[in-house]
Amino acid sequence: MDTLQQKLQKLTRNLWWTWRPEVRAIFRDLDLDIYHKAHRNPVRVLKEITPALLEKRADEVDIATRTDRALRQLNEYLNPLTTWGMIHAGSLQSRPVAYFCAEFGIHESLPIYSGGLGILAGDHLKGASNLGVPLVGVGLMYHRGYTTQLLDASFWQQDVSEPFELDDLPVYPAIGADGKPARVSVELPGRLVWAKVLECHVGRIRLILLDTRDDANSEEDKALAANLYGGDNRMRIQQELLLGVGGSRALRALGITPSVIHLNEGHSAFAILEWARHRVQQDGMEPWAAIAEAASGTVFTTHTPVEAGHDKFPADLAEEHLRALAEGLRLPLHDVLGLGRTNPGDLGSAFLPTVLALKHCRRANGVSALHGKVARSMWQHLWPTRSEHDVPIGHITNGVHVPSWLSSELNTLMTTHLGVNWMEGIVRPDLWTKIAAIDPAEIWEIKKVLKGRMLKLVRERQTAMRARQGLPPLDPAPLDPDALTIGFARRFVPYKRPDLLFTDLDRLDALVNNPQRPVNLIFAGRAHPADGPGKALIQKVGQLTADPRFRNRILFVENYNIHIGRNLYQGVDAWLNNPQRPLEACGTSGMKVVMNGGLHISVLDGWWAEAYDGENGFAIGNGEIHASSEVQDKRDADALFRLLEEKVVPMYYRQDANGVPRPWIHAIQRSMRTLAWRFNADRMVMDYVRNCYLPAAVAASCQMPNP
Template sequence: MSPAATPPSAAATERANWTEVTAEALYQKLTALASNLWWSWRPEVTQLFRDLDPVRWRQLDHNPISLLREMTPDQVAERANELAMYTRINQAHRRLKEYLTDTTGTWAAREAGVLGARPVAYFSAEFGMHESVPIYSGGLGVLSGDHIKSASGLGLPLVAIGLFYDQGYFKQHLDEEGMQGEEYLNTKVENLPMQPALGKNGKPITVSIDTRGGALKAKVWLMSVGRVRLYLMDCDVEGNSPEDRELTSRLYGGDRRTRIRQELVLGIGGVKALGALGINPGVYHLNEGHSAFAPLEVIHQRMEGDGLSFDDALREVAQNTVFTTHTPVPAGHDRFDADMIEEHLGPLREKLGISHQQLMGLGRVEPQNEGETFCMTVIGLKASRRANAVSALHGVVSRRMWAHLWPWRVEEEIPIGHITNGVHVPSWLAQPMRTLFDKYLPLDWPQRMGDSRVWEGMYNVDPGELWETHNALKLRLLDFTRRRLSRQCRRRGEDEAVVDATRSALDPSALTIGFARRFATYKRADLFLRRMDEIADLVNNENRPVQFIFSGKAHPADEPGKSFIKRIANLRHDPRFAGRVVFVEDYDINVARHMVQGVDVWLNNPRRPLEASGTSGMKAVLNGGLNCSILDGWWAEAYNGNNGFAIGRGTQHVNDDITDERDAQDLFHVLRDEVIPRFYDRDADGLPRAWIDSMVESIATLSGRFSAHRMVTDYVRHCYLPAAGGVSSEMSMR
């Protein structure tokens, strides 16, 4: 072929394309992509931002808006030209537009049409969508984020209501003694993908809530999460007292007065915001008790608009309300005394035409018991006709916990069902595993990820290919962990020799166990230390070593939880554990993503039955990690004998100390006698065949059942459609 006939190179084609597009237009397309969190579960779009500047991308906590604000349109165009990115940017922008506008072929369009005119309003105190949007603390927030992401993917008409915390949850740092320190940083609104929410008149919305101490105001922000609109209430507005301007600054900060005022803004303010937006929900979903004041404002609106009596309005609003409880621990349910309730709800109570005693009765198990406080979970249950726990076992616990609300019913007939939690597969699945799934699963698996039958294709996977993919992810986790450990040591000003040691911490060939979650005491992060000498022997076994990666935060007021962190973090000073048991500071979605994608084993050992569900282990499943867990929460209904490991027999002693000692012993034995042999027994090709079989079984049997797509479709069928006047459903919600 002559030179004149040589096809143009990709780079030459790219340069030609620049004649058709300006740098400003390209910049605007990237800005549009960054302004909708759809990008966060689309790896090809995430890679676009990373390619613009890989170093700054990492330093800016993977925030594309912050990255673009540091670059001019010409700089973006120059970088895009260097890497031949124009076509990729154009395709991503077109896919986003198609995703947002083409809703006729979605699952919800076929199955939940009645919700189109009157959508679901989903209330939650926190939303965890991505590490660059720090308005979450842990499991509840990440669950809420996964819920609305899957609602978006399914095309479900749903709007979400939360609070905007401009300082979020705290940044965690450990000192040389291993004690947790908390640092709160202001988040710049201009670096977040949100804008003022506009009312029907086209002006920014501010709502006002009357209290005995004066009006409490909140402005409303709009954040786009795929097809879902998330509205965030923010009390930092003129007209509020200095104290109230700080009200929504921190997540789970402050005293009980702060908590009730936050919940007033979330529930009552959230309903008022929906009215100002012109949104008339057909369903109100209260995700935990934090938003349980919302039905009171809806009742008021029905009384005012339709002339209903309080009792009739309560009956009708309860029919449209769904309540989800997540907390099997009594201390986890917010309670307020009578004076605090009257101070904050007195003006609304008068509009409702009910007495203080009647209002307090809505939040009491025993309405006439003046010694009982007002419980947010109780009013949530009384003001809804559909209530659910978040796993089968949690349903049993919740029915027992709240049986006194229905003294005329036997425990099995208490109207609290269960819908087991799930995780948003695209958000937690590593790209190499996604590539593997594309090869062995049906072509349309991303649209049918909640269907367990889709995952049966994993039984055909090549064992070596699966093992190599997992090991590549494991190496990425170890590299990430070493960088974090090195940074931690440098921040503390430790010797260079200590910093150097972090670079060789952790062995790529060793069995790697991960434990990461909130360091509440019932989660027993230090359970393995009850068999410290025996665990040390496992860690230091020359032929079959074990290593642990820990991460997690304790609430600032939880001193026992902080002591757990200190004890584990300080194992780095013990020669038996140095470089083999490590603690990664400042647990967030980014740390979680690396850990669930790279560990061999995900460890979970709560004190049964106090784990409502748990979702982190579900994320490990997607990436080939095996669960080793107490039979509590989701694992009690997931474990089949070959898809992971069980600690104990699914029972607990009435004495917690005996339970803890017995579980510690069971943990050691399952590690020594089951986990380690299965991991290290290799065939002639060096493959742990039995281990890989368990990986396949885990992915095939659990990925669909515990996906957020399955969870949201369950909510639609068993809660949303009946609440909106659609088809009926059994209360079991199984």
């Protein structure tokens, strides 16, 4: 019989625990200090707790019984009698979807993500797991992670690399068909680069990760996949070849033959060429027929309407790196390079993986209705004979994995009012009508608890940052718990305009320091390590927090990650999103706030353009765009101030005799009732299955080589 330690170790081996608060609580209750010092990582908790303390805590908080219950629930989850996927995606059971992405945000203890793309990919895997959709994730193991953000005394972002040990993660060598740990090689200029194939389990989903720390590699190549989005163009194209080509070979080494490959952004587009190359080499297919087959089985999601967000590799760099693939395809190199060029005949032009993916896929989509429209306009030149309306790029609006982001308090509330199995019916609009019957006072009490917990965390982070900077703690403590608290957290780049409210500091002063109706503003976010303008925006916000007028009303929370985000989404009263329209492809953070009883304040961009109904949140402006971005910024800044001054703040402070802001809570109820059923990962994955995966799987199976 397994010991308690062995049973706990079994629980850690599947990242199912990341969305099961009752399982995380087992490890938290073993020792709270160890839990937080281990970054809420159960694997490290078990490594660091002593046998004596484990035995003591097991008796005090009933660890053994709770662990047995969790293992039983995990086993039932992994071996269901039926799932949505068994019924609706049965044709994918024998040949699953291969979901390629450069980053995956599953949990803060697995730091192979940088921001929204990775967190969306993590939610996609979790959604597919819950639905039982046959899918396997493919990515890279960045053994130095992304970076840790530290702000110096001038509030300039410092990027610190903090390597982690595989032994601290539920990641293990993947075993190939020969019974040995799998490894694959990829041809790069002048050498082969080898990668170990690792895997971890995200509920019912396998996530395959390539690690270049192979003994056959040079020290330089061992570091090839050390950092996410690190290095120059040469390192970037080599990482992308490793992901697309190496990832495809890893699947074959594990005996996995996908019916569909889903490319989540262009970083993995080389998987298309590897599919075709394999068919040419192994099955004797004619090259163009093999490329057509690969295209028919490919689904492509583009995530950014910002041109700078799409990789462009100079012609000479692309020639150097695609030569081996061209030889494997038995095609002239210029023909292969033309697959990724806007104008195939322009031999000196750059190679764009996004172009390769868009022109060679069965289905392409943006991540919101507005983004789909923007993408069709942005890429129309690839189909010059078609009208913008007929450009073959659709949309599937993103959604979030609710169990990963929902507070346990609100989960309990939903279970009470919506039913024990409410999450199984999360996509049903009728289920959410029950929200209207909940007493506003009940929601208000929960929001006060969540806000208090969030404020405790951000104050602790602020104190730690100031101590490192050589500054004393703020006195009095910043952020009044009774004040309207608005959050803003995302990647810091100019088009997201984190400083929009700073265009009129006197007006901002009057807004946040109104003695009867004060406002707190909490900022968090990172800039890419090479993004000077983004770092300057962080510094601008940070320095404003040192201004005596704003010292106790505005805070910047350092080192934004999944843990910080989860607490902000749960605790804020409202969420601010004010990008330059239409440059926000989707923006899922606001969805997480809605699920946790907060209201969204946003420009009509991304998902909010299709979600806002006039009463389920707040819109900045009316969606019109001025030809001058400078004029638009001034217009939007004024609209935001007026919205806060005339609508948002008055509604929040319109409280009854018991201190309950009933109009505010009614807006929350409408927000959840109209939005929660739509903007979740279950609906998103269902849309991909119906509109993309099944059509692509059928199309690929019908492709035949030319006679």
